Each structure stands twice: as structure tokens, then as C-alpha cells.
Amino acid sequence: MRVVTAAASSFHGPWRKRAMVLALSGIALAGGAVHAHGQEAAASPAAAMAAPTAVLPGDDFYDYVNGDWLRNTEIPADRSSWGSFAILANATNERIIALVEGLAAAPQADASARQVSDFYRSWMDESAIEAKGWAPIKPLLKKIDGIRDQAGLARALGESLRADVDPLNATNFYTENLFGLWVAQDLNDTTRNVAYLLQGGLGLPDRAFYQSDSARMQGLRAGYQAHIAAMLKQAGYSDAPARAARVFALEQQIATSHASREDSADVAKGNNAWRAADFASKAPGLDWKVFFQAAGLGKQGDFIVWHPTAMTGSAALVGSVPLATWKDFLAFHAINHFSTTLPKAAADQRFAFYGSALSGTPQQSPRSKRALAATNAALSDAVGKLYVDRYFPAESKARVQDMVTNIVAAFSRRIDKLDWMAPATKAQAQEKLKTLYVGVGYPERWENYAGLRVVRGDALGNVQRAEQFHYQQELAKLGQSPDRKAWAMPAQLVNAVNLPLQNALNFPAAILQPPFFDPTASDAANYGGIGATIGHEISHSFDDQGAQFDAQGKLRDWWTPADLAHFQAASKQLVAQFAAYKPFPDLTVNGQLTLSENLADLAGVAAAHDAFTLSQQGKPAQPGVDRDFFTGYGVSWRSKAREAAARQQILTDGHAPAQYRAATVRNLDAWYPAFDVKPGQQLYLAPEQRVRVW
Known part of the structure; x- marks a missing residue:
């Protein structure tokens, strides 16, 4: 999901080390801003399909799907925003905290589990940190x-x-x-x-x-x-x-x-x-x-x-x-x-500025969540393996892999049908799809932390040594060949990413849960949820950034001039569409800054809908399945944010606010009959005005 970023992209927000810490602690991430809340559980796609509100879907599809939730949900005091991603991240983190805290109950034969336990317990030992000053x-x-x-x-x-x-x-x-x-x-x-x-x-x-x-x-x-x-x-x-x-x-x-x-x-x-x-x-x-x-x-x-x-x-x-x-x-x-x-006064001062003043968050997260975030940053794969072993069944991995296969095939068919693309360009696009590596759940090789010294009771030293350990790992890559299958996200992160230099996608195990993916839910809901996410990441290989890289990840122009001109013209339409959105009287969405994500959203949900339709061939017809598909998509963007956080996102984030990402369905022909959208309604676009790229 590109949430996470520029030519390589993540579905839901800023990625890399700093963002990973925030995301894994439930503090900040992506599309609609920063989300979370204590005990609220993530609803399945089916359960999340609340009764329609009074608003017409053709006037405000986001409110139609999420209005009751938006009006009845308060952002937790320790969050600057809250929504589908944060709810799931919060629930996942609570599971992991219980796992990590349970490691202290018995001696660990596994060295990486001992490192996780010692790192976390050192961070949690506030009295020892305070005593050292x-x-x-x-x-x-x-x-x-x-x-x-x-x-x-x-x-x-x-x-x-x-x-x-x-x-x-x-x-x-x-x-x-x-x-x-x-x-x-x-x-x-x-x-x-x-x-x-x-x-x-x-x-x-x-x-x-x-x-x-x-x-x-x-x-x-x-x-x-x-x-x-x-x-x-x-x-x-x-x-x-x-x-x-x-x-x-x-x-x-x-x-x-x-x-x-x-x-x-x-x-x-x-x-x-x-x-x-x-x-x-x-x-x-x-x-x-x-x-x-x-x-x-x-x-x-x-x-x-x-x-x-x-x-x-x-x-x-x-x-x-x-x-x-x-x-x-x-x-x-x-x-x-x-x-x-450092002593509590220093941590509190940092939160007072970055949490409260900058993001509008009234209350700091519990120390256990901050300790987990630090542990995730230092020992991400060790924590991820604990999580996968306990909570990610093989059946879920297999079903998502099947969906990936279907959506890649649907995207391939869309390329074949493009009337504006030259055969030579189509061949290059198809080669990218053919060689695309898709990692589902967790990496093929877990990171080894044998060289990292974790000392019980040395919280600051553990952080410093972990940073230096990771830095040396990165430097070591300079003497190695590129690894197309290397992961850029830990398994326990609620997010997904496209890596254009590797021509690869990562779908961590943690996002393969409700409301994005539910093994008990309908195909329609799952294709509208995780299917659109999969389509989004595939589409990043062909957005304004990803389309500059060939199948081997080389920065190379593989477009004919006419094809590129058409693509750029369609992109300008999408820039204009999003630049017309005005969340605040003095602040509009930056259509150019958010273009990559908007292109991926549009192409991703279209490919997911195609794949869903194809998956239903030979099955008994079900009434309202398109409504369920699009509703599942709308629910995935459920989010609300404090004004300070929302303003910061608009200025600095490559992802548009959640309500406008959900509204991209207005460009899909199938959405109109599904909700009886008519001319004169606010989201209605005449067929010739609908942006069509891939």
C-alpha cells in the first residue's frame, strides 16, 4: 500500500526506520494520518459494513460507508489520529506485547528470543533508567x-x-x-x-x-x-x-x-x-x-x-x-x-513538542507500546518471527497468494486491452509483471542478530549498539550483489510496499487480517479490502515513479513518446481532480505530491475489481456483490485525525487524506450502477471525465 513513500512506495505511510518505529507503536502512519485506540478490535470486512447513513453514496461515498463510525468514534488521547490501520496495528501490538512479556517467564533456548526479552525489559525498567540519570x-x-x-x-x-x-x-x-x-x-x-x-x-x-x-x-x-x-x-x-x-x-x-x-x-x-x-x-x-x-x-x-x-x-x-x-x-x-x-523528564519533553504541539496528541502512549516500538526497530525480524509463528496460519498465506496471482493476471489483461499503448511498451510492461517478486507474510530468510550485543539493564547502550549493528549491515551490502527478495518491512507491520529497484512487493503478515483480509469473509469484501491493497502495490510499478524502472529495476525510459504523452495527460487529470479537494478553507490537497499514491489507488482498485469479477465465474450469482466490494474498499480507509496532524499530513505526506482516497471509486464505471449514482450528485463524473490510466 503505498502509504509508506516516493518511487518505492508503501500503502499506508512513511516507511523506514523512524516511520517503522511510529507505525509499530501505533503512533503514526499514512493515508488518513495517525490512528489508534486502546481496546477497540478491528472489524472484519463483513462486520464493518454498517447500515447506510442518510447521505447518498454519490454525494459522499466516504461518509456513506463510514459516517456512523466517524460520528461515534473518539480519537484516543494518546493518538493524533485513528482508523482501520491503527486499530489493527494496536490490536497486533497488544498481541506482541503479551508474547514478549511472556518470554521472561521461562529461560529461552532461542538466542534471538532472549535478545528480544532483554531489550524490551531494559527499556521497560524505568526506575533503573531514572537511577542512572x-x-x-x-x-x-x-x-x-x-x-x-x-x-x-x-x-x-x-x-x-x-x-x-x-x-x-x-x-x-x-x-x-x-x-x-x-x-x-x-x-x-x-x-x-x-x-x-x-x-x-x-x-x-x-x-x-x-x-x-x-x-x-x-x-x-x-x-x-x-x-x-x-x-x-x-x-x-x-x-x-x-x-x-x-x-x-x-x-x-x-x-x-x-x-x-x-x-x-x-x-x-x-x-x-x-x-x-x-x-x-x-x-x-x-x-x-x-x-x-x-x-x-x-x-x-x-x-x-x-x-x-x-x-x-x-x-x-x-x-x-x-x-x-x-x-x-x-x-x-x-x-x-x-x-x-533517558530520564522521564527528557522523554516527556520530547513528547510535549513532537506529540502534543506538532501533532495535537494530548497523551503519551503507554510505556509498553513505546518499548515495543524500540524493540521492533532494533530486532524487527526476531519479533516478527515470534508473531508469525503464533498468529499467521499457512492457510492465510496460501489464500492471499492466490489473490495475488489473480490480481496480477487481471492487471496483465488490462494492459493487453489498452488501446493507447504501443505493442513494444506493452511488452515491457508485461515483462515487469512476469518478473515481479511478491513476498507474502514474511521474508524467505530471517535476519540473524548474533552479532548484536544486548545487555540487560543497559537501555541506551542497547539502542546505540542496535543502530550501529544495522548501519554496519547496510554498509556490508556495498560489497554484495542486489537481493531481489530482500524485505523492506517487518512481518508485524500493518502496511505493504512496492520496491521498484527490486521489482518486488512486500505484504507483511500483520496487514493480512480484518478488516483488510478475513478468511471467513466473502470474496467481495476481501477483494475490496486486501485485494485493492495488492492491486495498489502492483500498480506502483506503473505509476509516475515506478513506470520509470524496467523489469530489472533499472532507471530507463521504456515508453514510446506517444504512450508517455497519453500517460502524462491522464496523470494531469488526476492531479487536477485531487487538487480540487479542500479539507480546510486555507489548505488544499497537493495533487502533484500525492499523484503516485492516487494513481496506485485508482489502478489498484480497478484491477482488484476485475480479479474479483473473474474469480466469480462459474459460481452462483450473488446480488449486491459489487456493493460489498466497494464498501469493503471504503471501510479500509476509515480514519479520523486531529487538525494538527491532518494539516501536517497534507503538507508533508505523499498520500492524500483518507476520504479522498476512498472517493477514487468515482472513476470506475462499475461503481455507478452498484450505488445508483446519478448526474447532479457531487461525486458524479460523466464517462468521458473519469480518469482512466491502466
């Missing part, structure tokens, strides 16, 4: 304080580099570290992996938060500067307000050279090959030789620089901004990053 992070802060020259600064910046961003699969195109690293298949050479460098250095979600003159943004900037000061003061730094002012001013300067979200999502603009020797002349100001050596990249000769303006701009700031300011910048971001394993 700030001592665990003092060595890192002392090291930062010991920086004496530009070489030392370059070394510290290199050592802070982490592989925590993926420009093809992310809502955020930056990291809090000055730069971000992504290791993946070369865009231009499918035989090797390469190091990608991306913009970073911001503590706010996007450059717009530093540049917008709106009253809300001005207030958030003031709140963020106060947050920087509060964190530094807690850590014992003198004159914290003045230090915070300088750190914030530095981040404002960094933001000026950042690429926009639209440009960040443009693969062609990100495909900038630099040799290691080029950095000194193209981005002067930083001692790149020292930086790369400290980052473990000293032997790398080739890089792809996704954000060249940010690389040049940030390097210049390294050379011009006083060293003392950079030391305060590094100290704050270290404290901010590790605050959840």
Missing part, C-alpha cells in the same frame, strides 16, 4: 564537546551518519543527522549496490516548517526553539536559550538548500552520480575524506547524491558557521534522538 549519554556528549577543529567536526558528522532514509520509499526525505545514507541497487547498474546520500539536519518535519509565514508555523518554530533549549538545559548545558537560538538559526540555514518534497520524489532529479573526488569541488567546506573515513565509506569511489543542493549548502555551512554552534547542534540532536531512554 544522564550518565549513559555523557560519554557521547563529552566526545562532542571535545571537538577542537574542522577535521574533528567532519569526523563527528561522519560517525553520526545512519542508513535510515530511503528516497524511493519515504514520506520524509531527510534525517536529523546532517546527511542520510541509503544503500541500494544502483539506478543505472542493476548488478551492484551503491551508496546514496540525502539531505538531513532538520528537527522539524520539512523545510516548509522553517519557511512558511503562517501563524501556525511561526508558533511551531517558537515551540521548537524552546524545545531545543529545554533539552539542552536538562542535559546540564549553560545558557541554553542562547545555544538553542543558534542551533535553530543553523537549521533554518540548512533548510534553505533543501529540495522540495515534489523534487525529492522525482527520481530523475535524484540520480546524480558523484565520484568521491568530486565532493571537494562540488560541495566545499567539509573535509569529505575525513567524513567518509569516519562513516565507513572511505573505500567507496561512487555515490549517488539525491539532493545536490543540500549537499553543497550544508557543506558550506560546515565551513562557515562557528564550531561552537555545530557542537551544540550535534549535542542537541544526540539528546533529542536518545531521549526516550
Whole structure:
């Protein structure tokens, strides 16, 4: 489901390490924003089909399907939003917490299970964390304080580099570290992996938060500067307000050279090959030789620089901004990053800004959920294996695999029937489908954590060692061939993803549950739910981003000029359709930013409907099955969000708000007779106005 991101995409939201932590803790994700609630269970597709409300489906299909739920449901106090994804994530996380807490009851023969238990219990031991105070992070802060020259600064910046961003699969195109690293298949050479460098250095979600003159943004900037000061003061730094002012001013300067979200999502603009020797002349100001050596990249000769303006701009700031300011910048971001394993006052301060001020969430999640999120980030496959062994039956995997086969076949038929596509282009599209790898449930090979040292009682040290362990794993890929079957999501995540460089899809076990998939529900409900999700991810291989990659994941133009012109014209129609939606009087949906997801939604639900129709051949006719199919689709987007979170999503997320994603059914001919939609109703489109791409 692309929820998770740009040329590589996820169904429901931001992916990669930071987003994974949020998603797995039920804090934030995707389509409609951030969802969750304590004890509410996820309804099956059949059970979720509530009685129609007074609104006509042709006027507001989202309200018609979900109106009663929207009016009768309150967002939990510890959430900024709540809906189908979060309900399921919450229920899944509660299951996993029970599993993990149960590991402590008896000695574990399995080493990875012991690691999971020790990591989780260390994070949960709040009294021990409180007793240690700030001592665990003092060595890192002392090291930062010991920086004496530009070489030392370059070394510290290199050592802070982490592989925590993926420009093809992310809502955020930056990291809090000055730069971000992504290791993946070369865009231009499918035989090797390469190091990608991306913009970073911001503590706010996007450059717009530093540049917008709106009253809300001005207030958030003031709140963020106060947050920087509060964190530094807690850590014992003198004159914290003045230090915070300088750190914030530095981040404002960094933001000026950042690429926009639209440009960040443009693969062609990100495909900038630099040799290691080029950095000194193209981005002067930083001692790149020292930086790369400290980052473990000293032997790398080739890089792809996704954000060249940010690389040049940030390097210049390294050379011009006083060293003392950079030391305060590094100290704050270290404290901010590790605050959840520091004394409670630090964790509470972080939540006060990022949770309450930025997202509008009144209450912090229970510590058990935050501990699980941290454990998932450190030992995702170890936790995922525990979950799969207990909760993911082989029968569910087999049935979903059958649905995948049917929907891929339906998409293939749709390609064959396109009257605007040349035979040569069709052949290339069919080759992508033929070679598509679809992972269902869990990876073929679980990650081994034998090299990760987890020490009971050392919460901060465990997090630091886990981050370094994962970073070294990523660096090791630079000496390996690309793995088409490698997973980008853990099995326990409620999401799905398309990986264009691998020409692969992942459907984690956790999303293969009600309301998306229910073994006891009708075919109509399941094809409308998980079927549309499967279609969505397949479609990402052919959206405005994915269509730039061939069957081997190479960035290559395989379209005829006429075919490309038609595709772009249809895409512009969809941009205009979504740009007409106005969730707030002063804020409209960004049709261009959300185009990839909107294309995938449209093609995905269309292919799923085709596959469902074909699956019913030879079976007795059932009345109202199309209604059940589309209702199942509408229920999957059930969501509501606090205003602060909704506004942040519209500005920064590549996914449109949930109500508009559900409304894409207005482009499908079969939806009209299913609900007797007539001209004059608000969602009605004349046949020639309906967007048709794939």
C-alpha cells in the first residue's frame, strides 16, 4: 500500500526506520494520518459494513460507508489520529506485547528470543533508567564537546551518519543527522549496490516548517526553539536559550538548500552520480575524506547524491558557521534522538513538542507500546518471527497468494486491452509483471542478530549498539550483489510496499487480517479490502515513479513518446481532480505530491475489481456483490485525525487524506450502477471525465 513513500512506495505511510518505529507503536502512519485506540478490535470486512447513513453514496461515498463510525468514534488521547490501520496495528501490538512479556517467564533456548526479552525489559525498567540519570549519554556528549577543529567536526558528522532514509520509499526525505545514507541497487547498474546520500539536519518535519509565514508555523518554530533549549538545559548545558537560538538559526540555514518534497520524489532529479573526488569541488567546506573515513565509506569511489543542493549548502555551512554552534547542534540532536531512554523528564519533553504541539496528541502512549516500538526497530525480524509463528496460519498465506496471482493476471489483461499503448511498451510492461517478486507474510530468510550485543539493564547502550549493528549491515551490502527478495518491512507491520529497484512487493503478515483480509469473509469484501491493497502495490510499478524502472529495476525510459504523452495527460487529470479537494478553507490537497499514491489507488482498485469479477465465474450469482466490494474498499480507509496532524499530513505526506482516497471509486464505471449514482450528485463524473490510466 503505498502509504509508506516516493518511487518505492508503501500503502499506508512513511516507511523506514523512524516511520517503522511510529507505525509499530501505533503512533503514526499514512493515508488518513495517525490512528489508534486502546481496546477497540478491528472489524472484519463483513462486520464493518454498517447500515447506510442518510447521505447518498454519490454525494459522499466516504461518509456513506463510514459516517456512523466517524460520528461515534473518539480519537484516543494518546493518538493524533485513528482508523482501520491503527486499530489493527494496536490490536497486533497488544498481541506482541503479551508474547514478549511472556518470554521472561521461562529461560529461552532461542538466542534471538532472549535478545528480544532483554531489550524490551531494559527499556521497560524505568526506575533503573531514572537511577542512572544522564550518565549513559555523557560519554557521547563529552566526545562532542571535545571537538577542537574542522577535521574533528567532519569526523563527528561522519560517525553520526545512519542508513535510515530511503528516497524511493519515504514520506520524509531527510534525517536529523546532517546527511542520510541509503544503500541500494544502483539506478543505472542493476548488478551492484551503491551508496546514496540525502539531505538531513532538520528537527522539524520539512523545510516548509522553517519557511512558511503562517501563524501556525511561526508558533511551531517558537515551540521548537524552546524545545531545543529545554533539552539542552536538562542535559546540564549553560545558557541554553542562547545555544538553542543558534542551533535553530543553523537549521533554518540548512533548510534553505533543501529540495522540495515534489523534487525529492522525482527520481530523475535524484540520480546524480558523484565520484568521491568530486565532493571537494562540488560541495566545499567539509573535509569529505575525513567524513567518509569516519562513516565507513572511505573505500567507496561512487555515490549517488539525491539532493545536490543540500549537499553543497550544508557543506558550506560546515565551513562557515562557528564550531561552537555545530557542537551544540550535534549535542542537541544526540539528546533529542536518545531521549526516550533517558530520564522521564527528557522523554516527556520530547513528547510535549513532537506529540502534543506538532501533532495535537494530548497523551503519551503507554510505556509498553513505546518499548515495543524500540524493540521492533532494533530486532524487527526476531519479533516478527515470534508473531508469525503464533498468529499467521499457512492457510492465510496460501489464500492471499492466490489473490495475488489473480490480481496480477487481471492487471496483465488490462494492459493487453489498452488501446493507447504501443505493442513494444506493452511488452515491457508485461515483462515487469512476469518478473515481479511478491513476498507474502514474511521474508524467505530471517535476519540473524548474533552479532548484536544486548545487555540487560543497559537501555541506551542497547539502542546505540542496535543502530550501529544495522548501519554496519547496510554498509556490508556495498560489497554484495542486489537481493531481489530482500524485505523492506517487518512481518508485524500493518502496511505493504512496492520496491521498484527490486521489482518486488512486500505484504507483511500483520496487514493480512480484518478488516483488510478475513478468511471467513466473502470474496467481495476481501477483494475490496486486501485485494485493492495488492492491486495498489502492483500498480506502483506503473505509476509516475515506478513506470520509470524496467523489469530489472533499472532507471530507463521504456515508453514510446506517444504512450508517455497519453500517460502524462491522464496523470494531469488526476492531479487536477485531487487538487480540487479542500479539507480546510486555507489548505488544499497537493495533487502533484500525492499523484503516485492516487494513481496506485485508482489502478489498484480497478484491477482488484476485475480479479474479483473473474474469480466469480462459474459460481452462483450473488446480488449486491459489487456493493460489498466497494464498501469493503471504503471501510479500509476509515480514519479520523486531529487538525494538527491532518494539516501536517497534507503538507508533508505523499498520500492524500483518507476520504479522498476512498472517493477514487468515482472513476470506475462499475461503481455507478452498484450505488445508483446519478448526474447532479457531487461525486458524479460523466464517462468521458473519469480518469482512466491502466
